[in-house]
Amino acid sequence: MTTRILGLAALALALAAAPATAQDQVKLGILNDQSSLYSDLTGSGSVTAARFAVEDFGGEVLGKPIEIVTADHQNKPDIGSTISRRWIDEDGVTAIVDVPASSVAFAVQEVTRDTGIPFLISGAASSGLTGEACSPTTVHWTYDTYALAAGAARGVVQDGGKKWFFITQDNQFGHALEADISRFVEDAGGEVVGSIRHPLQTNDFSAFLLQAQAAGPDVVALANAGSDFTNALKQAAEFQLAQSGIRMVGTSVTINDIHALGPKTAQGLQFAAPFYWDMTDETRAFSERFQEVEGKMPNHIHAGVYGAVKHYLEAVQKAGTTDGPTVVAQMKAMPIEDFFTKDGSIRADGRVLREFYLMSVKTPEESTSDWDLVNILSTIAPEDAALPLSQSKCPLVSEKS
Template sequence: MKKPVSNPIAHAVLAATAVLALCASPWSAASAAAQGGQPAPAASPASTGPIRIGVLTDLSGSLADLSGRGSVEAVKMAVEDFGASVLGRPVEVVAADHQNKADIGSQIANDWYDNKNVELIIDLPNSAVMLAIQELGRRKNKIVIGTAGGSSDFTGKACSPNGIHWVYDTYALAAGTGRTMVKQGGDSWYFITLDYSFGLSLERDTAAFVTGAGGKVLGSARHPLNSADFSSYLLQAQASKAKVIGLANAGGDLINTVKQAAEFGITRQGQKLAGLLMFLSDIHALGLETAQGLVLTESFYWDQNEATRTFSKRFFERTGRMPTMVQAGNYGAITHYLKAVKAAGTSDTATVMKTMRETPINDFMTRDGRIREDGRVLRDMYLFEVKTPAESKSPWDYYKQLGVIAAADAARPLAESDCPLVRNKAAAAKP
């Protein structure tokens, strides 16, 4: 695995190289000549030139499989399917690797906003990066759609009038997996947690469901991003005697944790592993022999119905892999955005955001979804169990659905929100 460079100057060079290389390659743009449509009003070059969408992602690190180049392809698919133009303006896609560093991500986003007229940034695996870009989008008056980062703070204390949390958040995962495990008797927990805003949010939200249901949290161990050795954390979890070991990490870190837990025989000794954020790509990397029996919560699975299968097969033809919920969500989010630009007759941020909120979300992934005032997309989530090797009938046949978490239960109630937009609205409504 490629390790991030520690030298700040090297960071900046790599960031610039990533942007330039991607802009010059087939990965960078999906554009075409304008195809009819309503002409944009005469204004500055920024409002009459190309509409640019930035995919800020992890192309080389532990989160690349769940987002990465697959996310770039999904955005390109959405742009191409829309006709590659809107309001008579070509739509272009630029992409770059934030290297899981908030400073690198901010440098790239600043350049995109200031010099490349990027209207929207999407994807953003790694919640620290996602939250940094949220703040930048607020200052620059640009739209930010988090599809890959999970921290519920994105629509909580860090919410923005220009921010949308599209696919999932840590509250939804906790409500699904955490609540279910307690109901099944897993009433004592120990967490192995990524020491970033995402992992800390996921542990916090899950712990609240565990204790709220009468369970106990016996402790937690926190690790840095891109860790290789989880033995000490697993030994602490094992020594706690907790019935459930909650894995509040993701990507390569999660895969390594599960593999090493299997080597230690932890599940054979009676403790259960709860993957609080697992993706199809993680199960593919682990293999069913290791991952079988894991319970997880997602907002999308490629084999749910004919519509999901149709999209996923198209995606597979381009990438050689079935899409994760993040990659599917990127397609849906960009399609919704382009529809809103067309309906609004402008790419103005406030006008487009208003249109996106007023328009129900209906696609192969989402039924009657909507964007709440805090930026949270209200959508159903699904509880899955990983199949055994004997149950799997074909490649990528990994999940069986256990249940549905309704949208109202999957989102933090507004009454409990610490989003300033919600609090200010409530205060204004009081006599």
């Protein structure tokens, strides 16, 4: 209730300062990795998802066509911020969407904060984006490291996975994942027996896996993503860690990763995610439409881009303007309803509240088709998948709840 009151108050102030009718263009900038380790997880799939949302909205808003531009940030913060600045200052982009790689997202968030442009994050995961670094025009739409930690850690510790070892991507994303999961492990009665960090885009994980095995853990957690995750899990299978009694936990996994690895290699892997293509008639319809274009099923990042763009356009239409603070205030005041998110909401810190799921990869015998890859083990309630506002360091949260 407190969050909704804050959102409505912010909306009232923003609308009072905005023109009643605005004939602004709407131009969406889809900024992500289109050529490197996160390209399969975001890339062209995020662009396709955004286009679907624009098509389903009707293709225009405020009397003008909706435009989409795209760029590859190459996982470099300076490139991401330069593109964002040019898009806003020269090209008239009214919102920036997706932006995997937390280091890039933090850099882009500074640009959008300075310019008052909505920043709709789907690909980046660091919970710090809605923590101390939070911004009035940022919406962290799809997932964050806190939710991944909550989903991956609690159930595994309760199921006997007490001793954890981390193999962690050496960047802001990996550090945040390890920190968030470690807290959950310890709170649930487990312990962290060691960790090691690896460079981005590592090909050989042998030394890291041997060090993990030597620590005698119950669980080896891969606090990485993209090709780093798939390379590490492939080599863990070659080292037969699972056969030696070590449980493998993925901390940022997509259906694309599992499909690339195959059930024989990934079977039994546990991970948390907010979306699976084969959950409802609605998710299946979107996913089959997506597959016709992309040749693969969508993951939660792609579904998140669709939802964020759709909600943004609805807010622009209702507010009658593309003014960033006004539109984000409107987004926070509106419930979220689409095939991905039911009765969702956006908190004062910009974090979207939604359910998450603990999943397990099927065995080859259980899998009945090419993309029939996971079982859903349990559901994590929205309030359990998000950092409590009472613990938030976001300056926007003026009243704890």
